[in-house]
Amino acid sequence: MGGAFAWHSASHTDQVLVMTRAVRQGEIVRNTDVGLTSVSVDRAVTTIPASRLDEIVGRHALVDLSAGQLLGSHSVGEVRVGPGRARVGLKLAAGRLPAVSLPAGAQVTVVETSSDKAAETVSELSTFDAVVVAAPKGTSDHGGWLVDIEVDADSAAQLADLASLDRIALVERGR
Template sequence: MLVSVATIVLGSLGGLWLWTAAGHTTEVLAVRTLVHRGEVIDRDDLMTVRVSLDPAVQTVAATQADAVAGQRAALDLAPGGLLTPSDFATSVLPARGTSVVGVGLAPGMLPAEPIAPGDAVRVVQTPGAQGEVADAPVTVSATVVGVHPSETGDQTIVDVVVPAEAAADLAARAATGKVALVLDSRER
């Protein structure tokens, strides 16, 4: 009889704990209307929702709505989706007067030191088929905005921001496959 009572009490306490844990919700921001990448997020584009969250899920607290309004969408935001800190930024990329160029680099054409967004780099033209090196190789200064392995895994694609007037020349040089990447000082 004593064991039965103890089992009922423990079961009740366990059920109460589960009900309390499941009932804990947090107010976070969600997207009310479609917002395209680069558009300014308006206060009317946002809504507050109450959700039960896993601590690993990054969200934006509902109290931050006024701070988010006026920011730019970093990617297309679908209606009903929870807003995360990486979904918005103060500026759009590429900014006016700049362009993003993807540079495919084979192993050995970029440093072994991992390249990260924000790094200052130079894209340098490498020797031609005969191995000739110009007295002053063509270089283009750039800032890294993304690093991605190619689908085949034989190259690393480094997205760099350059002045718009240098983009076409850099893209043409990168297309030849005869460029290397130099990582400049990270000291600021």
């Protein structure tokens, strides 16, 4: 009896979702990022059936996903803001963030810019450590960038105020 069960378990395959390319945490999963594969896995291993492809595409990677990785139930979903953290949306003019791509998960420092170059010194300006939540997108007028960042909740109000005054820039930090 045990041999028959083992044979049935080994011969039963399911079509499930597999990553065809790497997607970083926070990025949107696109149709071209996901493929189908047939696997035989223990029922204790959570996979996502191929029939749910439409539910996965367009959602955020909740963890870094590698090419060839089977998708599990906690791999993709809606990005949540953690306790003590806040998400702030920024509109930045060209030149206020690096020209190279800032992917989701990039470590950045938000730097307060001076309103009057003569009145303030650099040491008097505020800085905030942040993480990019979603890669910047160009504005419809092509004159700036929209980017969501996550910061300590205690800094969010001051940062939002500075953003409304167009007094911030993003600097990418090394990892």
